[in-house]
Amino acid sequence: MYTQGLTEPGVRPATESTPDDAERLRRFEARIEAEEKIEPKDWMPDAYRQTLIRQISQHAHSEIVGMLPEGNWITRAPTLLRKAILIAKVQDEGGHGAYLYSAAETLGVSRAELIDQLLAGRAKYSSIFNYPTLSWADVGAIGWLVDGAAIMNQIPLCRCSYGPYSRAMIRICKEESFHQRQGYDIMLKLARGTAAQRRMAQDALDRWWWPSLMMFGPPDTASQHTALSVRWKIKRFTNDELRQKFVDFTVPQAQFLGLSIPDPALRWDEAAKRHEFGAIDWREFNDVLKGHGPCNRERLAERRAAHDAGRWVREAAVAHAAKRAARAVA
């Protein structure tokens, strides 16, 4: 899972002052224009490097924090098959996290540094994970909506100009697409189930719909990163374009489930061939982003507790490796 367009104070393009730098920048942009991939050892503008470190690490953090809300239901999954699928899904997210931290490391930053930033509260992760999972239907809604939104964001990233990120995304998208289908399958089963299960499904849609739309980030008029990211082909579509695509894709799926989307302003615009939808509460988005969502404190506290509780284990592993190395030399 992933979000784009988190509005941290932006990274500005460094002033490219020397003639050498100007020439390198010209060649770099020509390669981007020619759809060549930029690889770790290639020259790149500092702003490109910093933008990617920020984006890839936020993505990695989102995967790792995202394990918590769904992990919340592993012990309570309703059948053994659902339990196995959920474990596999949460495990995939851990795998994505590891994979993305590695991609970020190709840009000259370490996983340990990035994790420290997350635990210190200095890094962002997708704010969707600051909402609670209150019922089994939330596991379905996350797969359907949150992973669905993630796929909208991520498919274009498979063509991102930075090679390691682009390759990571190709693999991740395949798994996310499976996640999305399993989420929808849970919703389908609930929607066709008992009255209590249908209520559960509708309640989950009511709570996850708007936060899912917020996953695409602030409107284009307010997004600080879009222009440069599009120019350098880190991003291929704007936040609003992707959000619209998501709505158009998801509304018929909700109709098929017989669930109603909690937006009285939602309607099909025949002329524009797209759905019109109501205003997003950006104040809520910004509040959650600033740490005032329902679970911000809990999520970070849980990550910190796990990290702290694991310190002696990591230290033991390092000490043991050193002993083995010493014995091998002796």
Added chain:
Amino acid sequence: MSTAGTRSPAADVATRVRYLLRIADTSLVLGQRLGEWIGHAPAIEEDLGLANTALDLIGQARLLLAYAGELEGRGRSEDALAFLREEPDYLNATLAEQPNGDFGDTIVRQFLLDAYQLELFERLATSTDARLAEIAAKAVKETRYHLRFSAGWLVRLGDGTAESQGRVQASLERLWPYTRELFDPDDTDREIAAAGIGPDAAALQAAWSARVDRVLSEATLRRPADSPYRWYGKQGRHSEHLGYLLSDLQYLQRTHPGASW
């Protein structure tokens, strides 16, 4: 697949079902415990490793419970058996239900049970019960990986820092008393062994013990003394911990009787 064959009249259906449930429930309960870890391990790689083991264990439980349900012939599915029995009807080894504790507790519990399951499944792979033999043959491959993970960590923690060694030695002392039950045969075990379905407890214990000693020695850990108290999880008398585990496990099935998920 046919379950007929060289079945001894000594092992009647109820005994065979009981024996299957012991193996199935140990995998189920241990898998459920490992599921609690996911997202909280000391490093991402350990989250992935624990999740792998949990997945395999749940998979084993599914195969074994489905078979037990068919053999029993009362129309109970894998989920009916997994979610809708009462506490004394779960027949897992008491060790499996012990709480996760810290990572060292989890690794010790896992190592002791992985070593047990490896010896068990290797022998069950040649069971006179063809269906059980097939399930065991698959489980052997999985359990080798589980043991590689848990034994690897036991050695790192034992032969790591002074703190890690102290912690993991304490875990070993805490959990060791539950191992006696694994090898203390009762009538069910004896009937099953006589019928050639399952292994002889003494042979199993000797092999387990040798394997455990090798790893403990590499981990620079001391093997605790055997404790006089026996646990009886495999007969349905559990520690206090199982009830809480089941209330999580069964929550949705109990709250929505008859619903399909």
